[in-house]
Amino acid sequence: MAGINPAEVSEILKKQLEGFKYALEFEEVGTVLQVGDGIARVYGLSNVQSNEMVEFDSGIKGIVLNLEEDNVGVVLLGSSEKIKEGDRVKRTNRIASINVGEGLLGRVINTIGEPVDGKGPISGELFEMPLERKAPGVIYRQPVDIPLQTGIKAIDAMIPIGRGQRELIIGDRQTGKTAIAIDTIINQKEFYEKGEPVYCIYVAIGQKGSTVASIAKTLEENGAMAYTTIVMSTAADPAALQFYAPFAGAAIGEFFRDTGRAALIVYDDLSKQAVSYREVSLLLRRPPGREAYPGDVFYLHSRLLERAAYINITDDVAKQMNDVPASIKHLVKGGGSLTALPIIETQDGDVSAYIPTNVISITDGQIFLESHLFNSGIRPAINVGISVSRVGGKAQIKAMKKVAGTLKLDQAEYRELEAFSKFGSDLDAATKAVLGKGARNVEILKQGQFSPVRVEKQIAILYCGTKGLMSEVPLDRIKDFETEFISTLDSKHKEVLVSLSKGDINDTVTATLEAVAKEISARYNFQ
Amino acid sequence: MNNSSISVRYAKALFSLANEKNVLNEVYSDLENLLTLTNTLPQFKVIVDSPVISSNDKQRFLKELLGKSVNDLTHNFLTLLLTNSRENYLPMIARNFIESYREKSGIKSVQLSSAIELDEKVVKQIGEVISKKYNAKVNVLCEVDSKLIGGFVMQVDDQLMDASVATRLKTLRQEFVKAK
DSSP: OTTOOHHHHHHHHHHHHHHOOOOOOEEEEEEEEEEETTEEEEEEOTTOOTTEEEEETTSOEEEEEEEOSSOEEEEESSOGGGOOTTOEEEEEEEESEEEEOGGGTTOEEOTTSOBOSSSOSOOSOOEEEESSOOOOOGGGBOOOOSBOOOSOHHHHHHSOOBTTOBOEEEEOTTSSHHHHHHHHHHHTHHHHHHTOOEEEEEEEEEEOHHHHHHHHHHHHHTTOGGGEEEEEEETTSOHHHHHHHHHHHHHHHHHHHHBTOEEEEEEETHHHHHHHHHHHHHHTTOOBOGGGOBTTHHHHHHHHHTTOOBBOSOHHHHHTOTTOOGGGGGGOBSSOEEEEEEEEEOSTTOTTSHHHHHHHHHSSEEEEEOHHHHHTTOSSOBOTTTOEESSGGGGSOHHHHHHHTTHHHHHHHHHHHHHHHTTOSOOOHHHHHHHHHHHHHHHHHOOOTTOOOOHHHHHHHHHHHHTTTTTTSOGGGHHHHHHHHHHHHHHHOHHHHHHHHTTOOOHHHHHHHHHHHHHHHHHHHHO | OOHHHHHHHHHHHHHHHHHHHTOHHHHHHHHHHHHHHHHHOHHHHHHHHOSSSOHHHHHHHHHHHHGGGSOHHHHHHHHHHHHTTOGGGHHHHHHHHHHHHHHHHTEEEEEEEESSOOOHHHHHHHHHHHHHHHTSEEEEEEEEOGGGOSEEEEEETTEEEEEEHHHHHHHHHHHHHHHO
């Protein structure tokens, strides 16, 4: 502020004053009848719409959720302390919405789009996007066929995720659910650097503020914040802010999706969102159903996840898309996508509880994480047997499809035989080979946190696994073998990696891979 | 969930009976008085809503308080509410009744708050303007509120026109804060 010219200040003020219009018109108002527990009942507001924002005398905002015969149920987006019985409530004539723009990248915001990271106001042009919006219809969609690289070998090889897909991450507490999502976000750096970014949105629902802070720090340190927005509603926020947070995230994702770009959204986690929705519903006296959730909790999640889509690549078709907000109508482009990674936390592995079964049935597949795998050192603790991706191989590059094609079956066979082999020690050579290969594959699929692997390197090492090129390498040296193998390829055979990254796997490539593997494995065998 | 349906039904029943017996005006003024009573006298609401006080005691209390000043129908209605233990719905029922009465008789209630006391002539003029605009009879209630600093706030049913200096200053302030 040092060198500021006083004339400049008054010039700015003058401009603002000029733009300041004071229109005198009738507004619709109501009176607070009852307030408490984050809910207000309001008398009046006879023309108010469902989901409309209203404003209380004290400046606190609310969203209309219940329209009854003679009163309106409003959820508060702030503390109810300042609201008294008899206070005036004003309509804003705005359906609940959030202002979205490129300026949100690298920022941490709350459900209503206010920055909470202390970096000042959101810069750049902002477009108003409604929180609740109908998902695009079938005509405006395209089958999922571009992979979304997570950088996690087990997922990219066996449970591939495509752009526009909804893949559930489910597991008990402390099984690494968030870690998978964060690794996936970090892995998108490759595309950001290439100039074809996959914009990421991480929605934290009902988490500790410290957890969100550490996630933001991790993303920052890994250079992932440049293309990421964090939407947070911590456990201390009102329930309404918590259950609207995923919708705010989806609105941001839709902005990128509808302007022809790829986006990835992580909802961490939807079980907490369901709990806060249950809280609000019970306070609004909606009838409880199973596990006291309201009847429309399925619809709550299905309409949210349905907004993940891969939009038709033809611009003309995309431009006619249903329910496009007026603010971005002129920007609509085809070929954009929104991939959703919802997270559900189970209690003691119980996937047959209400919310897990609901979300499993809504999504296009699920990644199961198990605590016994986690504790036995298999990390990421993915149970490959019951994890699926219903979009499947269409979302894999050709080379990966070829290499990983038999991996899932191999591993299934391995697990079956492994259970058997525990009974006796006499095993024939064929069984031993299957067991050895399986155990080595398990080693390959282990991966540290925050260390996503590029797809071409995944293919190279998985090729060694599926072809049994490491049978001579002792189990505990597999990781060393992998590191050496990859670094040799990186330094001496760049062309192989380049060709793999394009999806080409031909005889020269496989010959090189086999030769390098043989050379390195011989060294380990000797020791 | 069924809050509103209860009060709407009671109000409907009372309204149609009062209409049949031709005592609409009396019941209307009774209920309006009761509503102002609940709004201005918190103790009244406490006693009526209290689950500890028996309905017999409540009835005695209401009888003593209102005495003969209320219409028989209003009296019967209050007794019915007490026997059905719906007395805490009284304000909602009164509001619904008043609304349907005003709708039927075409009366708009206008609440006019101003920073300084208004001339009767001005009030009358405002009343005429409103009555012309809505094509209805108008019932103007005036109030002086020094917090407005200047100007006036006018509310017609649930429509509000805020022309007070206080609000203008507030909007101006918000505008600058936003621009910053």
